[in-house]
Amino acid sequence: MNKKLHMVCAGFSLAALGCSGVDVSGSSEEPNVLMAQNSSSSSVPGASSSSVVESSSGNYEFNDGDLWNPSAGDFTVNVARYAASLPAGAKTDGHWVLTTDAENGGSSSVVWPMDYVSSKDERAIVEACNGICGTVVLKESSSWDVDENPFAYVGFTLAKDSSGNPIPVDVSDWGGICVTLTSDQSFSLQLAIRDSLDLLDERTWPTFAYPAVSLPRTKDGVPKTVCRKWSDFRIPTWKRDVPEYWKTDVGAKAAKQLVAFRIEFAGRPGEYKFNIMSLGTYSEPSSSSSSGTESSGNLYAGDDYPRDLWDGQARETNVKTTLYADSSWNHLQNGRWFEYTDRNEGGNSIFDWYWSDQYDGHVAPFDVIIDACGSLCCYNVILDQGELSRKPYALFGFQLAQNDSNQGVPVDISNWGGICVTYKSDHPIRMDLDPVSLEMSTDTLTSGSAIEDADLDIYKWPSVVLPKTSSLEIVKCYKWNEFTQPYLDKLPNPEKYRISGEDVAKRAVAVRFIIEGENGNVGAFNIKALGTNRD
Structure with a gap:
């Protein structure tokens, strides 16, 4: 199989973050939300009282939960925090959404921790999990139309225009992003940007790519806080014909025009539990620090x-x-x-x-x-x-x-x-x-x-x-x-x-x-x- 880090739906349209009827629906009045293809129940992945923190830099500070902290009652992501001014007429979004490979002939799905089919928002899952949790069921099918690993991802758009279409927002002031989670499967953090930047081209699918970092599964159900600066995000090396503009400072450029943030689970067929527990910014400390201690x-x-x-x-x-x-x-x-x-x-x-x-x-x-x-x-x-x-x-x-x-x-x-x-x-x-x-x-x-x-x-x-x-x-x-x-x-x-x-x-x-x-x-x-x- 071709084992590249593929990036979600063919011909992904930023008019709607979802790729099929499996996952999302809505408008600027009725936001896109988590919706499951089946309503099977699974156990809620348990959170440990202790967690591991992994960062890409000793000179950055992670601000745990300042973007999204379900323990403090947050349901949507506070995308406007520290962000530059929103475009005129834009409304913040931050609602969690789910997408799977079904649009491309796959059969992957997510089993939620309760009977949940078509709620108006993600509140039921957040309350049940104290986060966004479930079991990713990665499946291949006979109708799978490309030689790729099955996948599913959860994420959120930052803002929408008056017509309900996702639009880019400058979040470079976040410095990067920290995610606290457990996951039985390796995963990647992805910065979704407009397809007009030629990083996403339906004609060359599945060779398109978004700036991303890939990370391992967590160990023994112990929550892990993963922090990455914008400079850590890169276009995967397998991507061919990268436009000259996107060969340097990829993450920083993407953060200035970010449309959506995603956590993708991809790999061999199987069932993998996950629980996304908080999101935070990753900023430079207010006072200078030494290069090492x-x-x-x-x-x-x-x-x-x-x-x-x-x-x-x-x-x-x-x-x-x-x-x-x-x-x-x-x-x-x-x-x-x-x-x-x-x-x-x-x-x-x-x-x-x-x-x-x-x-x-x-x-x-x-x-x-x-x-x-x-x-x-x-x-x-x-x-x-x-x-x-x-x-x-x-x-x-x-x-x-x-x-x-x-x-x-x-x-x-x-x-x-x-x-x-x-x-x-x-x-x-x-x-x-x-x-x-x-x-x-x-x-x-x-x-x-x-x-x-x-x-x-x-x-x-x-x-x-x-x-x-x-x-x-x-x-x-x-x-x-x-x-x-x-x-x-x-x-x-x-x-x-x-x-x-x-x-x-x-x-x-x-x-x-x-x-x-x-x-x-x-x-x-x-x-x-x-x-x-x-x-």
Whole structure:
């Protein structure tokens, strides 16, 4: 299947946010509201007393619920808050609406938590859920007219003209948006703008796109507050022929002419519970703040973090491995990410990347993951020893260089001075310098020593440990001389592999990130940026 982030209804008309009789109806007097195709009941997703906050910047403040707070009695979204003046004759909207893929031949629907068919407004659902909740039932059907994932979304238009047609509003002063929710399915936040901007073209459906950010499902029903600045919103990389105007500052431009905001659920067929609990703005603090805050030896990332090697927020696909390096191997630059697990040796460990559910369980291309998250993000690492005689492991990393035969070759990166990682992780991650390429024949080391099958590759090389973090991103920087071999005594021939971090940096093939431990779910991690550590 084509697994792109498709964007709702073919030929989407901004005269009505809905796409079919499934979802919405109304006028400026009778607003568009949530309407369900069936009236089956489901349990209300429970809200936890605690929640997780995830933001794209340490220097922004989230204003929880200032746009919509059902706990305080809000039914519609306060779209006029902090917004620039509305167009002449416009009336604010902010009513929640539902749309599914039925217009395009799909069979998806939403099951509400009560018998609810055609109420005049969303009040019944908000009161029942203390939010907007239900179960998205994603289905494909024989009449599905394009090769796409099924989908459904909830959202709201900002304002309407005197004829009841949605019109754009400047909400750039919001700074961004924060959504508190639970969701069993990955989702995306989308900024809908007029189709006259050529981002939406019925003739090229389903290749149109709106500025969006994609996010993972939440864990264990725990509410999560997701905050994103306007600058985080981007047109997905699969969109072809993007107009020149929309190649830069996409989110900021869209926020100045926003017609509707959407939360879309898409993926493999199945039933997925969700509960949208509040919306808030995401503004810069009134007083200036530092780029990072020291606490317990960690530098919290903020907006100023080392990223000269690789910046996930800039959607850089490859690591700039030749930076500061000898020009003799510039033409060999690689920098592509890879993963490797113990499944090749009898184990069953896997990475549950944030977009794996969009790829039928197969590994999503790393450029898709980076584009979706603005980082290298993984929802969970599942360690399973299987038939291994040692602890299970899973690793990922990037190769530095390769020859014309696509084989990794050792190169000198000592001029980096070391490496800095901006990240957060539920589990410690061992980072090592590997002089042996996974792409090369493993019969020789760069030093000429033979590799024996009994030798444990993940223990050999100089390494450091990225510690487990809190919910905040931190920056950890290491010099090459801090890379040591604490596990050397695990090898049957330890002296054969004794080498310093500085020496490996002069003939490295890959930088690897290794996660190992006991059987079970290790948790999530997020690698945001890499930088050199030069004096």
